[in-house]
Amino acid sequence: MTEAKHLLSLKNVTKRFPGVVAVDRMSLELPGGEVHALLGENGAGKTTLVNMLYGFYPPDEGEIIWRGEVRRLRSPQEAIRLGIGLVPQHPLLVRAHTVLENLALGMPSAFFFPTRGLERRIARLVERYGFRFDPNAYVWQLSEGEKQRVEIVRALLQGAKLLILDEPTSVLTPQEASELFKALEHMRNEGKTVVFISHKLEEVLAVADRISVLRKGRLVGTITAAQASKEQLARMMVGREVNFQRSKPPARTGRIVLELHNARAKNDRGLPALKGLSLELRQGEILGIAGVAGNGQRELVEIVTGARRLESGRATINGIPPHSPRRPRIGHVPEDRRRQGIVPNLSLAENLVLHDYYKPPFSRGPLLNYREIYTFAAAQIKRYHIEPPAPTAPARLLSGGNLQKLILARELYGRPALIVAVHPTYGLDVSATEMVHDLLIKSSREGAAVLLVSEDLDEVMALSDRIAVIFDGGIVGEAAAHKADRGRIAMWMAGVVS
């Protein structure tokens, strides 16, 4: 065989999961000595692609060609042997051991004194790439950035020629990120290939040689970074075509339900997440919050539902702070429906009365009235077409779509003044998506204020009456949906405000 032109090529690689095509006939060619960015939103197929490259699971169709030879990777060990290294988004290190011991774990080393001789090799790598960490420190003492550097060093020690970094900057400070980029450039100049996964436009432009944009499992296109602009990437990321149109009667808005004024809040790591965000939401309208993940959406939702407190500013629902026990009922469709939305081992019926179990007719004094609960559940199951139609079945048996219907049936009951829906159709099939959309529209037309938070711009455009774009903890632009221009929204999402 002649010398292969590319280090790695993918030919028509496809991977299906029940109900979705996660990666759809993707072809990609990676030469040696390149930093290649994979850009795309959540659910675009980035992680699935990486998992196939690292041998977690094989593609259903298509070929992975490594240095000119078709390979079928059966395990990560095989990928490592070939020279493919992965730096996972969340470090996989043994917390109670030292850095050195962790690194020895991944190496074919002696049974006794496994760390002998390793120190010198590590020191060389550390010096060459400017990584700073103490090899004798325990992993639990390290910062997230240091743990990531340990993971990179591990991959390099194992002889990686292709290094995949899965959203590496999500845990880094800006200073750490720029150091990482320098190291990546250095590796590129030595002939290694780096695959860099991200959904942040600026850093992709800053670090990559070429950029491949993924969207809904497909490769939209590959362009060289020198020719790319932020606007162009944003358009490619969110797509131009409108996939679905929802018919909805015009909004008849009433008084203000949700009001945020100059809201400031920190995220879980204590860094500012909302930086003076203001918005208003009225009865009878759907406000869509568009934006790239990680710009403050989660903190916004937590403030509105009362799970997080403001540092400063004001947030009210019908004039009452969200964390107050007297605040009006909120219908909350949470981001992670399986972890936050259901009680898996309780029955459908018991899950349906989560907010109302203590009220009549579901309760008489301290005792629950199961006859009423089951009657109510049977009616709700019928109304929302939940499968299986068995009130006694445990909720964990439901599919994603039916789970979401269950959550909506519960959250929309009792006519909440405000509905907060986060990625409400993420991972759902077409018919379930349609049902969720119809329910949200119907609720708003019956007078509820609906806050829709989604990364799917098609969904935001189709459902909302107004669209607000969140970027870096603030609203950077707002437009009425029927007048909104996709291109302009994409620019706002990229943080470009003209």
Add this chain to the structure above:
Amino acid sequence: MKRVGPLVFEKDLNAPSARVAAISLLALLLAFSAAALVFLAYGVNPAQAYRTIFIETMLSPSGFAEGVRRAIPLLLIGVGLVLAFRVQFWNIGAEGQLLLGAVAAAGVALFVPLGAPFKLLLMFAAGFVAGGLWAALPVLLKLLLGVNDVLTTLMLNYVAVYLVGWLIHGPWRGKSALGFAYSDKFPAAATLPLIPGTYVHWPTLLLALLAALGVWVVLARSGWGYLLRVVGDNPEAASYARLPVFATVLSVGLAAGGLAGFAGVGEVAGVHGRLLDAYQISLGYGYTAIIVAWLARGNPLLAVATALFMGLVFASGDVMKISLQMPFRVTDVFNGLILFFLISTERLLYYRVRWRPRRERD
């Protein structure tokens, strides 16, 4: 799917009750087989030993009554542990909670001048409160500071043991004790009546059976029981729905500790009639009750059966001592082996086992 010889193991998270029963019986069988080695080491024929134990506990009225007597604290504590384990409060401290109940009851019995029915009622109330507060301490540490409850509850047991030791050697040492370390005998108004011809203090037995029934009703039918099941199954969803997670777990801790406190009252007021050395008050009921709750698989009514079973295991200790000339503490070996095999067979619950001999590879 995994294959071991001709057996194929398939993952199946939905464990039907028949499989749960089969696996539990398998664990018991394995435990008794392993214990047979202990009999052999003492030079006793295991088959003969088990036959003797069976006849002298199950078929002899006095032996059976001894089993029932030991089942009383096991049931009270086991029912409390069913509650605690449901909300993931890993209470290994029932032994200490029992002792605190005993101390509180002894305090009332010795120092509060009250008439016959009221004295006992106050002893039970004081025992419940003392046991409950002793459990509330680790629960609060867990909820507020994230301190591991297994460690704190376990270590508080030793604090309770030394508290009892200090009381009986020091301030509460009986005037009639003549150099022995125990309190004075309780007055008649502070001792529980027995079923004639046995040592079964029936009021505590009744209380334990009512507790099992009550907890079953509460879990299945009450709003508090619903809350408890939600919090135990998915605390994150519970807090998203703004349910009172903190109050629920704390109230479960109080109830579980309180039931163990009841057990302590029963032991001093029904069996011993005085406060004495911690290891004489309890045979390790707080630990054995973990097996009771585990075997009952979270069902308080089943705990009646499993408590009786473990009570009979303790009664077999008497048989071993008298008829087989073996030490009573061999029952600890039984307990340990049963728990060991129960936990080690736990994973089997989630597999369907099929007989499928290997055929030609295709």
